[in-house]
Amino acid sequence: MARREGNTGVTGPSVWLGGIDQPAALDALLAWIASGGPTRIDEPALSLPPVLHSAILGIGTPIRAHSPLH
Numbered sequence: 001m002a003r004r005e006g007n008t009g010v011t012g013p014s015v016w017l018g019g020i021d022q023p024a025a026l027d028a029l030l031a032w033i034a035s036g037g038p039t040r041i042d043e044p045a046l047s048l049p050p051v052l053h054s055a056i057l058g059i060g061t062p063i064r065a066h067s068p069l070h
Contacts (some may be wrong), residue, residue, distance in 0.1 A: 001029075002062045003038035012041035015048065016057040028052050 002014040015038070020026050028051045038044035045059060 001033070001037055001044060003041045003044055005041055010041065011062045012038070012044055013059050014062040015044045015059050017052065017055045018057045019055045024051060025055050 001017065002011050004011045017025075017029065020029055028049045032047075032049050032052070037047075039047040045056060048056070
């Protein structure tokens with residue numbers, strides 16, 4: 001999960017989560033996303049619901065996908 005600034009298109013670091021197949025974790029993740037997800041582009045885990053703190057696998061650079069045509 002990462003935050004992208006709409007006006008600049010800049011994407012901050014990603015929060016990598018595991019164990020999201022557990023119902024409580026999945027429900028918390030979906031509710032967090034529905035409420036807007038990360039509130040700060042530079043610290044995406046800062047607003048993560050407490051139930052997901054143990055699911056954090058890491059924080060790092062977001063994946064950049066490119067089309068073979070570009």
